[in-house]
Amino acid sequence: MLEETSEKKAVTLAEETSASASINNVDQEVQGWDEKATRRLLWRIDTHTIPFMALIYLLCFLDRTNIGNARLDNLESDLNLHGLQYNDCLAILFPFYIAAEIPSNIMMKRMRPSIWLTFIMVCWSACMIGQGFVKNYSGLMATRVLLGVFEGGLFPGVNYYITQWYCRHECGFRMALFFSAATLAGAFGGILARGIAEMSGVGGLGAWAWIFILEGILSLLVSFGAYWAIYDYPATARFLSKDERNEVQRRLKEDHGHLSNDFDMKYVWQALKDWKIYIHMLICMAGFCPIYSFSLFLPTIITNMGYTANNAQLMSVPPYVCACFFTVTASWYADKYRQRGVFLLGFQLVAIAGFAMLVGTANPAVQYTGTVFAAIGIYPQIPLGVAWNSGNIGGSLKRGTGIAMQIMGGNCGGIIASYVYLSRDKPRFIPGHSILIGFVGMAFFLTLFMTIWCRRENARRDALERESGGRPSELTEEQKLLERELADDVPWFRYTV
Template sequence: MTPSQPFSGSAKEDANFEKEARSLESSVGVGFVEDPVMEGRVWRKLDHRVLPVMTMFYLLSFLDRTNVGNARVAGLQTDLGMSNKQYSIALTVTYVPYILSELPSNLMLKAVGPHLMLPTMLTLWGIVTALQGIVDSYSGLLACRFFIGLLEGGVFPGLVLYLSYFYPRYKMNTRITLFFSSASLSGAFSGILAYGIIRMDGIGNRPGWSWIFILEGLFTFLFGLSSYFVFPRSLEKTWFLSPEEKAYVKGKLLEDTHKEEEVFTWKEVIEAFKLPQLWLLGMAFFFAATILFGLAYFSPSIIQGLGYTAADAQLMSVPPYAVACIVALIASFISDRYRCRGIVCIVSVLFCAIGFAMFLGSQSKRVQYGSLFFSVTGAYMAAPTQATWNANNASPQTRRATVIAMGFILANSGGIVATWLLGSLSPAPRYTKATITLLVFSLLAALFSVLNLLYLRVQNGKKAERRKTMSREDEEPGLGNHSAWYIYNL
């Protein structure tokens, strides 16, 4: 199957659909440049129908996972009698099932179908999020955090894989950033929400922090139920594209990749683990994600440590995330327009390094607050571009699904490190050891991004030499990204 048709109907229907797409591809030529009207129309329709749903999924995922940082500032840790170490344990408990569920979830997505699996996960974690608002013990919080991690683990890798069923590789970064930007928006949004919600303190004999969980979890639950009716099942099952438009998209995907395997095979899973680009970019993923999750969980506490009240700290966390959202979208446009994933990854983590150097080297509260505009922006620029770069350079489908999941497993391992760096191992308000560590991690993320860029450039050179000595028909089928005609995105 092609990357856009993992959940279609019968084998006969799939064969007819692919034949139609190839016929259309032949008739209009490579790249379909002769039909700019169709080009604009199909992607606009997909952007309007697919991306908003994906954006809400990831916004709610990130919001419900990280709003514990806002609840902490609002009194969660004090009311439950938790030490800094216990708070870090509660965050760590989220990531253990989160990491363990990512690869199985991505491999199951094809069999179950995204239109069923993803809405079910969303609905269930909305219930668990709301239940956090009624816990009255540390053990109750741990149980909720465990199930949130278990249910949310497959969301981001699943959404990235699902996106590859509709868009060719060179259009991926802007789309991934559009829905990932909801993560930076959630950082701003959660601050505004928390500022208002904590004023409900005492209503229903519940503290203000509990209403953060209850109201946000309730909204997630309701959106999860509605998403069963709006989530497009697959390209073939979309109701908003005409047969000609579906065939056009199919042709673009066939042009961009190669024929996919028709059934799941463990051979492709093993093949994914052999790819050097998985591990080179995976290390950059790990270091950059440690930065991102550290800031996501602790930026309200960092800002409170600069002398702001709990309520004002919620509001002051909004501007850095708002700026990060805008800059990340600009960076993704540049990445897609000039196909320069590696350069954007490198520049983004260097932004982080600048921010941590400012926070570490200055005693001025204003400079320390200003440093967040660099570090938060860099972190939220890096994540979607790394996710795109990772997904762009693996094929066929099972291999790509494995690479995507493994990238996020390494990233969320960084999340575990982040939960201990700030607060437990490095005390407030200066977080000196944590800041030094994150500064080093920024530079290491840049280094591994450079190494991945150089490796892929060398491999593209070797493929160019192979293409001079053979035709595409001479090449054995099923090579996926090892094909001489599969050009790695740099």
């Protein structure tokens, strides 16, 4: 049985190698892919894939966090929530969100992205609309559970999807463009909530209910076009010519070598046993915890600085706008210089400074400036961290599983975030801000450790390659088969630092 499997893999590998050689010949003889042509090709992919992915993530993040805006429009009093019940409704989403992530990324591998992403989007939109009609604590808890189940697959799924189109050093900027939608969701949510507040009493519903219903309807309308707007993979992309499709596949093969794209559960187990991914899970958790705390409670924090509810909705916009700018800019430079750790360390220090300003003074102007610094520091960490982790995992299925694991770890931070800011700690919320300083500090030291480890491991592999006289230019089929099995443990693989 084992021999049969090996033979099949060898045949598959031989076919892929032959196809790869054919692609290379076509490209060299017909297309002549120079730097300018490659830039045009990447721009073509960018314009057809990233904008729609950013749009659906904006709607996803908006639907998940708009409860923070709804809280200012009498959500708690209308549903008779007391004690920690509001916090419970925030937290209940995340265990189900986390549980959905690895299965969802496996479904992304098994099914076409256009089918799977459309399905989960329609389902979470329906849950969002239903959330506007709940009458009590139990109803709100139930809709939040369903929202977590269906939203859980989007973020890891889209990050995995991006790695199927771009080389490792090109993913970070695209992930940042996609993730920047989360910052825009915060800004857009504040403006939208301010307008919807005027609908209080329409149809016998409170303004908080209309926030859920209208934003859910918006997501549902967009989901109806998702099946046609999402292009599955380069090999079937209708917007690319045959030569362009070949070139995209050639670049990906060159970037990832002979590492496996097979659907084999052993690559899932490889990811589950890789200690490096668990470090990235902790870094991601320490990044998402302040992000969720920020997005769920920023309107409340600003209100407790002495501003009215309506003004607090609008004043929550500028921190997100600043965060969006730095998220995209930092990831562009990180891709350009092929560095991740150094950028992460810098933004972690900015985040610590921002939360320290919130802790250290009661002056509203300084506190508000602190929220801007905190937003600038925390949001760029996620695309930088996901690009770092995904670029350092070899093999398609292992990478998809590793990304899902990382986001699972991140969303554990969402559970903690639900209880960081408690009503009993207002108006300053000093314990909550201090907890977030601790989490970002943990991320700083873990990032420093991974940066040093990756540099040393690359140096060790360089030394081994020099001692062995360099990597052979031609590998036998058996050597290529072995490389497929080793994933990122192959001697020629170099980690992004």
